[in-house]
Amino acid sequence: MFTISSLFVTLAILVPAILARSPLHYHDESFLPDIILRVTAKNISNGCLERYSVVVNGTSPGPEIRLRGGKTSWIRVYNDMDDKNLTMHWHGLSMAASPFSDGSPQGSQWPIGPRRFFDYELHPRIEHAGTYFYHSHIGFQAVSASGPLIIEDRDEPPYRYDGEHTIFLQDLFQATDDQVEKGLTSIPFQWSGETSNVLVNGHGLPVGGKAGSISCSLAAIQLEPDKTYRIRFIGATALSFVSLGFQGHNNLKIIEADGEYTRPLPVDYLQVGPGERFSVLLKSKTRKELQRDRAKGINQYFLQIETRERPQSIRTYAVLTYPGGSSDVSTVPLSPPVTLPNTTLGWLDYQLRPLKPNDFPSLSEVTRRVTITVQQIVNNSITWAQNGYSWTESFRQYPYLVLLYEEQYAMLPSYESAIANGGMDNKTRAFPGKLGEVLEIVIQNTGATNGNLDVHPFHAHGVHYYDIGSGNGTYNVSENEKRLKGTEPVRRDTTMLYKYNQTTTPGAHEGWRAWRLRVTDAGVWMIHCHILQHMIMGMQTVWVFGDREDIRSLPYESVQGYLTYGGDAYGSNTRWPRVMHYWDSS
Structure with a gap:
C-alpha cells in the first residue's frame, strides 16, 4: 500500500539521484542574495546592562527574516569579526535539500572564518509555515547573535x-x-x-x-x-x-x-x-x-x-x-x-493535536528503540554525557559530514555496533539510522554523579519528530501506549526533559521524554540540549541517517569547496566563492 511515509522515502532517494544526473548550477559575482546578514562584535546595551556581544546587523536580536514555504531563498552571512568563527543555524528548518546549510559546525559545516562570508541556501517546505529563529552555533554566541525567522504560508493561513x-x-x-x-x-x-x-x-x-x-x-x-x-x-x-x-x-x-x-x-x-x-x-x-x-x-x-x-x-x-x-x-x-x-510537569503532553492528519506512526511501525541516557559528570571539571560519552568541540575537530565526503569511513558509525550498544556506536559516538526506519527515541534523565538533577530542552536538527510524551522514572512502553490512546501527537523539534526531584541517587532514572521519528532524509543531524551552557559542556549527539551512498548524494568534485576550512565555497573581499545550488540545480 502506498502511504505518505513511503512517498517521503521515495523522494529522499529520488531527489539526490535527479540532482546527480542534472548539471549542477553555481553562481558568480553577479548573483544577488535575497537577504544579507552582517555579524559583528561590539559593546551593546540591553536591559540597562552594557556587554560586549556578537550581534546581527548591529542589533540583538537581529532583524526579523520572512521567507515563503516552497521557495528557495539565499541568505548571505558575513563574518565581519577579526578573531572569531561563526555559523548560522536555521532553528527548526530541515536542511535535507541543502546539506551544507544547516549551520552546525560539528555536524555539517566548517565555520565561517573571520572576514569571510557564506551563502546559505534555504528551501523551507510548504507544510512548515510557522515560527522559527536563526542563531549562531559557535560557543555561547547564540545568547545575542540570533533573530526571528518566520516561514509564511503560501496561501491564506488556516x-x-x-x-x-x-x-x-x-x-x-x-x-x-x-x-x-x-x-x-x-x-x-x-x-x-x-x-x-x-x-x-x-x-x-x-x-x-x-x-x-x-x-x-x-x-x-x-x-x-x-x-x-x-x-x-x-x-x-x-x-x-x-x-x-x-x-x-x-x-x-x-x-x-x-x-x-x-x-x-x-x-x-x-x-x-x-x-x-x-x-x-x-x-x-x-x-x-x-x-x-x-x-x-x-x-x-x-x-x-x-x-x-x-x-x-x-x-x-x-x-x-x-x-x-x-x-x-x-x-x-x-x-x-x-x-x-x-x-x-508534562505541560501540553498528550493535549496538542495536529490541525491536519500527519501520518503518525503507530507502535507496530516502530523498527527500533534507542535510549539516550543523560548524566552530569562532576569532578574537577563538569561535563554532560550521553550513554557515557560527551560530545564537545574538542572531541571532533572536523564536521562529521565533511569526514564522510572525505571518505573517512572509519568515522561512519557501525549499524551493527550501534544495535549491540543500545543505539550508539561507541567508537564514533554517533547514532546511525537507515532510510525507511521508524525510530522511537527515549531521552532518559538520570542523577548526576553527585546526585543533582536538571531540566533539558532537547532539540533535533533535520526532520521534525512526533512527540509522544514524558513522565517520571523509567520509560515504560505499555504504560505510555495507554496514555497515547485516543491522542494524535504533533511534530515538534524542541521539547522539555523534566526533572521530578531536586536530587536523587547517582545514575537513578528521574524522568524521560520520548519521540518517534520517520527516517526519511539522509544526512548528518545533531540532537542536543538547547541550554547553551549544557551544549558547550558536551550535551550533544550526532545522528547519521542513511548509508554513505545516500549521504554522499553529490559528486565529490562538486563539493570540494565545502570540505576545508576557508575553502572555495567561502568568500572574502578578495575572492569570490564557488557556490553550488543544491535545490534549484537548473
Missing part, C-alpha cells in the same frame, strides 16, 4: 487574525561569551552565573525595576481593541525556562508549536524553554472593557515572565498598550499582576 506580534525572549549575562565558554571548559570548572534578565525583543528593565545610567525600557506591544492577534513566542534564551502570562488577557489559544499548526487549544499561560516556539491567538479588549478598566485607573497591561527550575526565580515584564491610554515603559508594577503556576 486561522484568521487581524495582526500579529513576535515576542522574542533572550537571556542577559554579565560575563562575555569568551568568559562563559572558558569557565565552562576549564579546570577547575567555573559556572557562567545565572541570567541577569529575560529580555523581550531586546528590551527590559533591571530585575527590581531600577533603571541605571544607561537608557533602557520595557518592550511595548501595541494592540487595537476588538481585534484578534497572532502572538508568536520564540524561546531564544540560553538558559531560562520560563512561565508567562498576560494581565487581563487569559483568552489564549495555542495554534502552532515549533512550526506545525495545531488544533486550537485554550490556555491561560505558557511555558517556554530554550528553543521552543508557540503561536497563540489573543483577543484584545473590547472598547467597553477598556472604558471599565480606565475608570479603575488601569491604562496598560503587563506581560509577566518568570524563570523556573533555577536556584532563584526572577520576574520580568513587557507592556501591552491600547490607543488613548497612557503607558509607562520605565517602571515595573509594585506587585505581580499575574499569578503564574510553578513548573507544570
Whole structure:
C-alpha cells in the first residue's frame, strides 16, 4: 500500500539521484542574495546592562527574516569579526535539500572564518509555515547573535487574525561569551552565573525595576481593541525556562508549536524553554472593557515572565498598550499582576493535536528503540554525557559530514555496533539510522554523579519528530501506549526533559521524554540540549541517517569547496566563492 511515509522515502532517494544526473548550477559575482546578514562584535546595551556581544546587523536580536514555504531563498552571512568563527543555524528548518546549510559546525559545516562570508541556501517546505529563529552555533554566541525567522504560508493561513506580534525572549549575562565558554571548559570548572534578565525583543528593565545610567525600557506591544492577534513566542534564551502570562488577557489559544499548526487549544499561560516556539491567538479588549478598566485607573497591561527550575526565580515584564491610554515603559508594577503556576510537569503532553492528519506512526511501525541516557559528570571539571560519552568541540575537530565526503569511513558509525550498544556506536559516538526506519527515541534523565538533577530542552536538527510524551522514572512502553490512546501527537523539534526531584541517587532514572521519528532524509543531524551552557559542556549527539551512498548524494568534485576550512565555497573581499545550488540545480 502506498502511504505518505513511503512517498517521503521515495523522494529522499529520488531527489539526490535527479540532482546527480542534472548539471549542477553555481553562481558568480553577479548573483544577488535575497537577504544579507552582517555579524559583528561590539559593546551593546540591553536591559540597562552594557556587554560586549556578537550581534546581527548591529542589533540583538537581529532583524526579523520572512521567507515563503516552497521557495528557495539565499541568505548571505558575513563574518565581519577579526578573531572569531561563526555559523548560522536555521532553528527548526530541515536542511535535507541543502546539506551544507544547516549551520552546525560539528555536524555539517566548517565555520565561517573571520572576514569571510557564506551563502546559505534555504528551501523551507510548504507544510512548515510557522515560527522559527536563526542563531549562531559557535560557543555561547547564540545568547545575542540570533533573530526571528518566520516561514509564511503560501496561501491564506488556516486561522484568521487581524495582526500579529513576535515576542522574542533572550537571556542577559554579565560575563562575555569568551568568559562563559572558558569557565565552562576549564579546570577547575567555573559556572557562567545565572541570567541577569529575560529580555523581550531586546528590551527590559533591571530585575527590581531600577533603571541605571544607561537608557533602557520595557518592550511595548501595541494592540487595537476588538481585534484578534497572532502572538508568536520564540524561546531564544540560553538558559531560562520560563512561565508567562498576560494581565487581563487569559483568552489564549495555542495554534502552532515549533512550526506545525495545531488544533486550537485554550490556555491561560505558557511555558517556554530554550528553543521552543508557540503561536497563540489573543483577543484584545473590547472598547467597553477598556472604558471599565480606565475608570479603575488601569491604562496598560503587563506581560509577566518568570524563570523556573533555577536556584532563584526572577520576574520580568513587557507592556501591552491600547490607543488613548497612557503607558509607562520605565517602571515595573509594585506587585505581580499575574499569578503564574510553578513548573507544570508534562505541560501540553498528550493535549496538542495536529490541525491536519500527519501520518503518525503507530507502535507496530516502530523498527527500533534507542535510549539516550543523560548524566552530569562532576569532578574537577563538569561535563554532560550521553550513554557515557560527551560530545564537545574538542572531541571532533572536523564536521562529521565533511569526514564522510572525505571518505573517512572509519568515522561512519557501525549499524551493527550501534544495535549491540543500545543505539550508539561507541567508537564514533554517533547514532546511525537507515532510510525507511521508524525510530522511537527515549531521552532518559538520570542523577548526576553527585546526585543533582536538571531540566533539558532537547532539540533535533533535520526532520521534525512526533512527540509522544514524558513522565517520571523509567520509560515504560505499555504504560505510555495507554496514555497515547485516543491522542494524535504533533511534530515538534524542541521539547522539555523534566526533572521530578531536586536530587536523587547517582545514575537513578528521574524522568524521560520520548519521540518517534520517520527516517526519511539522509544526512548528518545533531540532537542536543538547547541550554547553551549544557551544549558547550558536551550535551550533544550526532545522528547519521542513511548509508554513505545516500549521504554522499553529490559528486565529490562538486563539493570540494565545502570540505576545508576557508575553502572555495567561502568568500572574502578578495575572492569570490564557488557556490553550488543544491535545490534549484537548473
